[in-house]
Amino acid sequence: MRLLTKVSLIAATVLTLSACNKEAEQPKPLVLDTDTAKQSYSLGVSAGRFIDTTIQEHEKLGLPLVSETIVRGIQDQLAGKAQLTEEEVQKVMMALEQTAREKQVEVAKAQAEQNVAAGKAFLETNAKKEGVKVTESGLQYEVVQAADGPKPAATDVVRVHYTGTLVDGTEFDSSKERGPAQFPLNQVIKGWTEGVQLMSVGSKFKFTIPSDLAYGERDMGTIPANSVLVFDVELLGIGEEAPAEEAPAEAK
Incomplete structure (x- = not known):
């Protein structure tokens, strides 16, 4: 601040x-x-x-x-x-900064708690939708477009197109304009590592990722702490291919 x-x-x-x-x-x-x-x-x-x-x-x-x-x-x-004397000014400003920091912590904590409740409600509702499947870890996915291509392993490099949003629909990132993203599947958030392994090349999935499979209590700037993340992902290929951008920051 x-x-x-x-x-x-x-x-x-x-x-x-x-x-x-x-x-x-x-x-x-x-x-x-x-x-x-x-x-x-x-x-x-x-x-x-x-x-x-x-x-x-x-x-x-x-x-x-x-x-x-x-x-x-x-x-x-x-x-x-x-x-006010210089000493008095410094004392007042130090107190103001300290109070502001404390208030910021309080606000962030309250927001994080609200995100937990909102995320839980969203996951419960989404899990009941037709076509949505839930894995043992709690990852939710929906097959938007099926394909018969090969599936990647966690150690593979994958190429994807994706769009990421919060549960309120706010888009925080997309590869659509920048071009495909390419990255090792085991170097991103757990929800991505698990979910993309379910995909065949050419398929499109929609993933709803619980916060514990994303960033948990970490605040990632545009992604608040304890956020459930929604990703629309298209698996374009397996294996390195240049040129392609690195892993999306929101998936690391």
Whole structure:
């Protein structure tokens, strides 16, 4: 999370000057006709966007910040009239960062617990759908398009097309535009290693992978902790063939 302590002095200065111009009774018309003007304005926009985003991030954690007071603090500092000593400022900012970290942990924990419940409900419902089979490990799969080709072993390199989504339908990755993915089957998540071995070359399967066969409690950025993952996979071939991209990051 980006905290206010990371705002540079230059960005803060630009923001202050912009605020002062806005408050003036007769602001000078802004003309962006030189590289210097455009660079200066862009820096101000960047600083304003940064602070706005920071305020929003803190609000999500239940830590409201006031933009007007932030600007006033910048103005007072530049005028040499800061109402808090440097020691006091550092103490307050350290406390804010600590509180923000603690809030982030709380939010992540709550979200992870919600994902467990949502994933369990999704798996129970999906398992009852016609055509869905469940393996001993809990992996769910559906044969979308059958084929009579060979099946890979866990030690084989496979080539696939795939699309991965969360249970709410959010797509987090796809090979459709980048081209086929190629990787050793035993170097990806358990759900992939087990599931793709059930496929024949030329077939298309839909896998619903419980979180314990995916990333478990790990948060993988676009994939929250304890997420059930859904993959549409087409097995194109077995054995290395160049060119092809490496294993999808979401399957490692």
